[in-house]
Structures are given as structure tokens and as C-alpha cells.
Amino acid sequence: MIQLRLSSAVLARMRFAYSPLAETAKSLYIVNSGNVHPLHRGWYERVRSDLPRVDGELLRAVVPPGGHIAEFLFVGATDTATTIEQQLQLVADWPLEHFVNELAQAWRAVGMSPAARRLVDRGADAPRMVADALEQYWHVAIAPYWPQLRAVLDADVAYRTRRLARGGIAELMLDLHPSIKMTEHAIRVASLTEGDVDGGGLTLVPCVFVWPHLWVELGLAGQPSLTYGARGIGDLWQDSVGADEEDPLAALLGRSRAEILVSLRLPRSTTDLARSLHLSAPTVSSHLAILRRSGLVTCWRHGRRVLYQRTSAAATIVAASGYGDEVAEPGPA
Known part of the structure; x- marks a missing residue:
């Protein structure tokens, strides 16, 4: 269970943000897993022939099929104007110790692949290599469809904002995700991991490719975020x-x-x-x-x-x- 404690100032500090990097990482997870949900099949059919143009081996080392997704792939979503360039720069500058630890976490179930070990052996160059490969994938698989994706995100934020204005944070969270439960003083998320942090600076991040899952990121600086499936995905493709x-x-x-x-x-x-x-x-x-x-x-x-x-x-x-x-x-x- 992850618990996000709600302070009296939560509404003043809570915000929505878009994460081009989260769309990139979660879509890459779909590609690498080979398990494409019918709602995303239209996108996959559009991009499949272009995927050989990217460094698939390196990207599978970072986003293994069926594995944990490293937290640095959800970094830097601060508002609805967040750009992929800003987020990729944060990945490139990610502290090497944290980078290696999160890569090991991604492969913990089966042991690190040879490609992942080679990436770790590159030392301080590894985060920049990952950022470059992600940028390459972004231009092939996400950037051509970003206006459509952003339209879905805009619609979701408009819907959530109306719910917040109408019934407060309790109504906002009501249909965000089934694993979320509201109490009088906290947001609780059913999870295999545990955490208990101040949720007053909570960032809500709608995402197309995270559906039907929910991603909770507690943040190195104590700024938590919830990346959730945006509404309207059924119309997207x-x-x-x-x-x-x-x-x-x-x-x-x-x-x-x-x-x-x-x-x-x-x-x-x-x-x-x-x-x-x-x-x-x-x-x-x-x-x-x-x-x-x-x-x-x-x-x-x-x-x-x-x-x-x-x-x-x-x-x-x-x-x-x-x-x-x-x-x-x-x-x-």
C-alpha cells in the first residue's frame, strides 16, 4: 500500500501535467512485451514498419518485456507544457548510481541481460546513450501522433477539472483508477511496494499508453505523481x-x-x-x-x-x- 498524505494545502499545490516521456516509455513497454491491447492496435499497426529504425536492443535493455519500468522514465512532468526535450535532458543527467540501481531493479526477476550489462559498463555515458535512443524512438513512434495524443490528454484534464470543481478531490479521484481509495486524510493506492509521503505536491499525469494500469512515482525530491489512463482512448485510433x-x-x-x-x-x-x-x-x-x-x-x-x-x-x-x-x-x- 502506498499512502499519499493530504495536507490542508493540497488543492493549492496539486496540478496536472503531461509526460511525453511516459507515453514513450509505456508504449515501448507494449512493443517489447508483444502484448498489444486492441485499444492500442491501431497505433501499433501504424508504427510497426518503422520500429527497425531505432536501437531496439538498447531500448529493450532499459524497458525489458514484463519487467519493472525505471523511475527515471517518468521524470520531469511538471505541467501541461512539459516537453520531451526537457525530460530527455533529465534522463541524460540522471545520477549514475540511481541509473544503475533502477536498471538492476528492472531486471531483478530474471537477471540482467547482456545488453543491459554492456550498458552499465559504459559508466557515465550510459544515461546519455539511453536519452539518445529514446529520442530516436520518440520521433518514430510518438511524435507523429502527439497532436492526437495531446487531444485525449486535454479532454481528460477538462473532464477532471470539472469533477474537481463540482465535488472536490474526492470526486476527482472517484473514477481515476480502481486501485485508488480515498480516506479523510490520504489517498491510498493498492501496490506491491510501500510508501508514505506528503501528497500535498501531488501531480496528476494522464497518459494514453499507461492504460489500464496506474503508475505511482514518489520522486527523489519527495514530489509524488500519479500517472493514470486517460479517458477517450477508444476514439483515438x-x-x-x-x-x-x-x-x-x-x-x-x-x-x-x-x-x-x-x-x-x-x-x-x-x-x-x-x-x-x-x-x-x-x-x-x-x-x-x-x-x-x-x-x-x-x-x-x-x-x-x-x-x-x-x-x-x-x-x-x-x-x-x-x-x-x-x-x-x-x-x-
Whole structure:
């Protein structure tokens, strides 16, 4: 059992963060284990042919199939603007003693592989080698899909924030993960390990590839984090249906606005939409303004980005047009 004690200032210090490195590590675990859940199969089929371009042997030494995942692969998620470059630099600078200990922990069940031993023998160069290999894998397997992944994370944070505002931390934690239990003064997580730390600086990290598991990181500096499965994964790898002249949604709204509305099952920015639909940003912005005035799209500011998502009314129209989407709960107004 891991217990995160809640101080009176927990709400002031608790925050959400994104971790590109956690997505990288957990997706790599899926690849190395060979056990790809159907919800992630669409992603795996997209990246499988490109995986030989990365240093698979070195990466298996760090993320062994079925083994423990080193804590330095969950480091540095501080807010929703965290970048992979920031996190990889922390990996490269990771203290060698901790690096070796965590690598040994990852292989404790079966004994360290020859590749892992060779990595340890590189001494102070090892963390930098790992950071370089992870960066290579990131560009092949995660970066091309980061806008879609981030849309899922944005939607999850919007949902969790509403729950927090409506019912406090107890409601926020209610459906975060089955292993989490709330008491009056602590968050308790069922775990094979034990820990008891101040949870006042808790960071909540939604993650696509960690699903259906929960990762608790107590942190070398005593700043704990919970990396949990984000909502909306089931929609993530669905291929969008192109609107054409026979498409009733395109006939109703026009081809471009129909494509935008179909794409907004998860929140996205103007830039994200322009990139994925091969339209100019001003064109997308103009269409979004019309959809918003028609009550089909809502928007809100998230940091420096403005996110758009279709409303419940729009989701009903999309589903009725044969796209098979469920009615989605809209984001903040």
C-alpha cells in the first residue's frame, strides 16, 4: 500500500501535467512485451514498419518485456507544457548510481541481460546513450501522433477539472483508477511496494499508453505523481471517414466544416486541425467561428492554446450521419 498524505494545502499545490516521456516509455513497454491491447492496435499497426529504425536492443535493455519500468522514465512532468526535450535532458543527467540501481531493479526477476550489462559498463555515458535512443524512438513512434495524443490528454484534464470543481478531490479521484481509495486524510493506492509521503505536491499525469494500469512515482525530491489512463482512448485510433458528395453531413454543412466537426470528437486547436486536415489556419478559424455561432462547437483556453470541441448537439448530428460516434461530453464553456 502506498499512502499519499493530504495536507490542508493540497488543492493549492496539486496540478496536472503531461509526460511525453511516459507515453514513450509505456508504449515501448507494449512493443517489447508483444502484448498489444486492441485499444492500442491501431497505433501499433501504424508504427510497426518503422520500429527497425531505432536501437531496439538498447531500448529493450532499459524497458525489458514484463519487467519493472525505471523511475527515471517518468521524470520531469511538471505541467501541461512539459516537453520531451526537457525530460530527455533529465534522463541524460540522471545520477549514475540511481541509473544503475533502477536498471538492476528492472531486471531483478530474471537477471540482467547482456545488453543491459554492456550498458552499465559504459559508466557515465550510459544515461546519455539511453536519452539518445529514446529520442530516436520518440520521433518514430510518438511524435507523429502527439497532436492526437495531446487531444485525449486535454479532454481528460477538462473532464477532471470539472469533477474537481463540482465535488472536490474526492470526486476527482472517484473514477481515476480502481486501485485508488480515498480516506479523510490520504489517498491510498493498492501496490506491491510501500510508501508514505506528503501528497500535498501531488501531480496528476494522464497518459494514453499507461492504460489500464496506474503508475505511482514518489520522486527523489519527495514530489509524488500519479500517472493514470486517460479517458477517450477508444476514439483515438479510429480513422476519420472522409466527407464526400454523398455524405449527409457534408451535404448539410459543407465538406470542410463536416471534416472539422468529425475531427472534434476530442478537443483540438486551430493549428492541430489545419495540420491534420491540410487546410490553412485562417480557413479553419473561419469555419470554427461559423460552427461556434451555430452552437455546434464550444471552445476554451488551456494555457496558451484555445481548444475546440463539438457540443453534445453536434455529436448527435455526427452520429446520426453514420459516423458511429457516441455523444461526447463537451469541454468547458
